[in-house]
Amino acid sequence: MSQSVKALAANTKGDFASFNQTVIQRRNLRPDDVAIDIKYCGICHSDVSMVQWQGAHFPMVPGHEISGLVSAVGSNVTNFKPGDRVGVGCFVNSCGKCAACKAGQEQFCEHGVVVVFDSEDDDGTITQGGYSQAIVVKDHFVLHIPDELALQDAAPLLCAGITTYNPLKRFNVGKNSHVAIIGLGGLGHIAVQFAAKMGAQVTVLGHSESKRNEAQQFGATDYQILKSPADFQALAGHFDFILNTVAADMDLNSYLPLVKSNGVFCYVGIPSNDIHFNLFSIFGNQAKVTASNVGGIQMTQAMLDFAAKNDIKPQIEMIGIDDVPQAYQNILDSKVHYRYVIDMSTLK
Amino acid sequence: MSQSVKALAANTKGDFASFNQTVIQRRNLRPDDVAIDIKYCGICHSDVSMVQWQGAHFPMVPGHEISGLVSAVGSNVTNFKPGDRVGVGCFVNSCGKCAACKAGQEQFCEHGVVVVFDSEDDDGTITQGGYSQAIVVKDHFVLHIPDELALQDAAPLLCAGITTYNPLKRFNVGKNSHVAIIGLGGLGHIAVQFAAKMGAQVTVLGHSESKRNEAQQFGATDYQILKSPADFQALAGHFDFILNTVAADMDLNSYLPLVKSNGVFCYVGIPSNDIHFNLFSIFGNQAKVTASNVGGIQMTQAMLDFAAKNDIKPQIEMIGIDDVPQAYQNILDSKVHYRYVIDMSTLK
Numbered sequence: 001m002s003q004s005v006k007a008l009a010a011n012t013k014g015d016f017a018s019f020n021q022t023v024i025q026r027r028n029l030r031p032d033d034v035a036i037d038i039k040y041c042g043i044c045h046s047d048v049s050m051v052q053w054q055g056a057h058f059p060m061v062p063g064h065e066i067s068g069l070v071s072a073v074g075s076n077v078t079n080f081k082p083g084d085r086v087g088v089g090c091f092v093n094s095c096g097k098c099a100a101c102k103a104g105q106e107q108f109c110e111h112g113v114v115v116v117f118d119s120e121d122d123d124g125t126i127t128q129g130g131y132s133q134a135i136v137v138k139d140h141f142v143l144h145i146p147d148e149l150a151l152q153d154a155a156p157l158l159c160a161g162i163t164t165y166n167p168l169k170r171f172n173v174g175k176n177s178h179v180a181i182i183g184l185g186g187l188g189h190i191a192v193q194f195a196a197k198m199g200a201q202v203t204v205l206g207h208s209e210s211k212r213n214e215a216q217q218f219g220a221t222d223y224q225i226l227k228s229p230a231d232f233q234a235l236a237g238h239f240d241f242i243l244n245t246v247a248a249d250m251d252l253n254s255y256l257p258l259v260k261s262n263g264v265f266c267y268v269g270i271p272s273n274d275i276h277f278n279l280f281s282i283f284g285n286q287a288k289v290t291a292s293n294v295g296g297i298q299m300t301q302a303m304l305d306f307a308a309k310n311d312i313k314p315q316i317e318m319i320g321i322d323d324v325p326q327a328y329q330n331i332l333d334s335k336v337h338y339r340y341v342i343d344m345s346t347l348k
Numbered sequence: 349m350s351q352s353v354k355a356l357a358a359n360t361k362g363d364f365a366s367f368n369q370t371v372i373q374r375r376n377l378r379p380d381d382v383a384i385d386i387k388y389c390g391i392c393h394s395d396v397s398m399v400q401w402q403g404a405h406f407p408m409v410p411g412h413e414i415s416g417l418v419s420a421v422g423s424n425v426t427n428f429k430p431g432d433r434v435g436v437g438c439f440v441n442s443c444g445k446c447a448a449c450k451a452g453q454e455q456f457c458e459h460g461v462v463v464v465f466d467s468e469d470d471d472g473t474i475t476q477g478g479y480s481q482a483i484v485v486k487d488h489f490v491l492h493i494p495d496e497l498a499l500q501d502a503a504p505l506l507c508a509g510i511t512t513y514n515p516l517k518r519f520n521v522g523k524n525s526h527v528a529i530i531g532l533g534g535l536g537h538i539a540v541q542f543a544a545k546m547g548a549q550v551t552v553l554g555h556s557e558s559k560r561n562e563a564q565q566f567g568a569t570d571y572q573i574l575k576s577p578a579d580f581q582a583l584a585g586h587f588d589f590i591l592n593t594v595a596a597d598m599d600l601n602s603y604l605p606l607v608k609s610n611g612v613f614c615y616v617g618i619p620s621n622d623i624h625f626n627l628f629s630i631f632g633n634q635a636k637v638t639a640s641n642v643g644g645i646q647m648t649q650a651m652l653d654f655a656a657k658n659d660i661k662p663q664i665e666m667i668g669i670d671d672v673p674q675a676y677q678n679i680l681d682s683k684v685h686y687r688y689v690i691d692m693s694t695l696k
Binding site: 284286 | 448453456458518585601609610612615618619621622623624625626627628630631632633634635636637638639640641
């Protein structure tokens with residue numbers, strides 16, 4: 001029992017030219033399901049990584065930054081009704097019973113969270129993501145998009161937004177915090193807005209003079225390009241919290257001393273190589289080095305509400321479904337100007 | 349204006365045979381000074397490292413685990429009187445005015461903490477440590493040793509004790525905590541006692557079957573020798589807090605997944621090589637990797653009081669002053685059975 005919907009699927013590992021329009025099956029509504037007409041879907045770097053991944057299933061429909069309108073709800077659903085503006089992010093199922101799920105951290109479900117595509121769901125099917133006309137998702141994993149947020153702006157927040165909001169909240173960024181954001185790309189430009197609206201003094205640590213003005217427009221109070229040891233020395237012990245949105249290798253022995261005593265250096269971009277540093281780099285400040293992995297459903301809703309209230313939105317470039325292969329290549333070449341969003345009405 | 353006291357000094361970098369008995373100067377009492385007759389001084393691995401350090405000043409009197417009796421106090425000192433049982437640990441001066449000092453974290457003084465030996469004090473002299481008959485220290489940096497603690501047992505607590513107590517407190521180890529201590533040496537055997545008396549379930553991760561019984565005597569509820577991937581898998585996500593007391597290189601990609609969601613992996617032993625790990629090792633648990641650096645004066649006093657109240661003491665091997673060169677070599681060769689303490693009455 002299922003419904004056919006149009007979708008864009010990658011057919012061959014690592015081959016962006018293998019994307020083609022196809023038809024996939026969505027399950028009929030269970031009592032706790034929400035059916036969604038997808039209007040927009042963002043493209044995240046991790047979509048690209050999944051298409052390149054050795055262990056992926058093909059054909060694969062990527063996409064985990066989904067926004068749209070409710071078309072129907074199951075018999076037990078009380079929190080959504082047809083026409084509601086909604087979003088779906090990185091995951092669509094979890095056990096709901098383990099300590100992590102009960103703590104609202106479904107991403108760490110002890111029985112394995114079910115991600116929105118290329119993941120085995122509880123009925124044994126492999127999930128398919130947001131590059132499609134419609135999706136059916138258990139109500140717990142559907143987010144309300146506030147009226148103040150345009151649907152196309154909400155889409156990237158479902159991954160890039162929660163990925164940056166979660167660590168800022170987890171480490172209590174607020175008034176009087178001194179925060180550095182490394183990198184002003186798809187993640188960084190949203191992180192700057194969140195941190196600034198939380199009341200922090202925000203410094204962007206960037207690589208290019210061309211982004212200085214944009215950093216300030218997003219709310220940064222300072223923009224620094226660190227090159228010499230003296231540049232680093234001038235900011236030693238300055239930051240309560242550094243969020244690293246750049247996946248490239250970097251000299252942590254230079255960056256870690258920028259953290260204030262007992263402060264935090266947090267990765268949200270994941271380099272493929274091991275990170276390495278000398279412990280003497282953190283012996284004088286007891287800095288904590290950590291990583292952050294998206295965020296739970298309750299916090300994702302709080303993030304959307306905070307963004308709506310504070311006029312936070314990603315800078316997006318809208319593309320049609322046929323532009324996806326080129327967009328993937330541009331992301332790999334760092335040519336994306338913040339974030340691509342696919343207009344799903346172009347799926348024919 | 350100064351007083352001559354006997355001491356043991358190292359005269360040549362890296363040459364333990366260069367230790368000889370000599371006479372050094374201690375300053376006359378300032379109004380806020382405490383003069384101490386040293387009874388015992390522990391030997392810490394970092395003493396050995398300092399004698400080997402390229403940047404050290406010679407002759408050098410090491411020693412930062414000092415216990416003894418007050419012999420005299422300056423005119424403004426109200427907290428100590430002659431005859432009091434006291435200790436001195438890693439540092440003897442700081443600015444007292446910066447944010448770190450005001451927060452009771454003198455070790456992070458923004459103007460540079462003055463350590464007990466081989467450090468420039470505010471009068472321009474180079475400090476000399478505890479392998480001597482007497483020392484003069486500003487009252488703020490002198491600790492009370494509770495009556496329940498023998499002076500020789502208190503000595504190693506001034507460094508090894510606070511080094512392990514501070515991170516356990518900083519990360520809120522207590523009842524219901526699952527703690528792992530890696531290594532059962534000079535630091536580890538004290539850490540196990542603290543964690544157990546704080547109410548935690550303590551697992552020692554050791555290398556040798558021979559230490560299993562001792563681990564249990566110190567209060568560990570479990571002892572594990574991890575070798576195979578299956579050994580690590582069996583403890584995945586098990587620990588709120590892992591304290592690594594071993595300075596040797598280790599495979600962090602195996603150890604970090606043992607941490608529970610949002611838990612901590614903390615170094616107190618400092619490897620000379622960079623540490624390295626893949627961020628995917630902490631992407632599933634958001635573990636924080638950090639280091640801990642002794643602890644402030646207020647917490648050091650709390651540590652001594654906690655040790656006294658809970659009958660916590662180091663396992664020590666008492667030696668005479670002439671045994672120091674051999675003790676240094678034994679420490680390098682990992683032949684010390686927990687901790688050496690020098691009986692300072694052997695200094696002639």
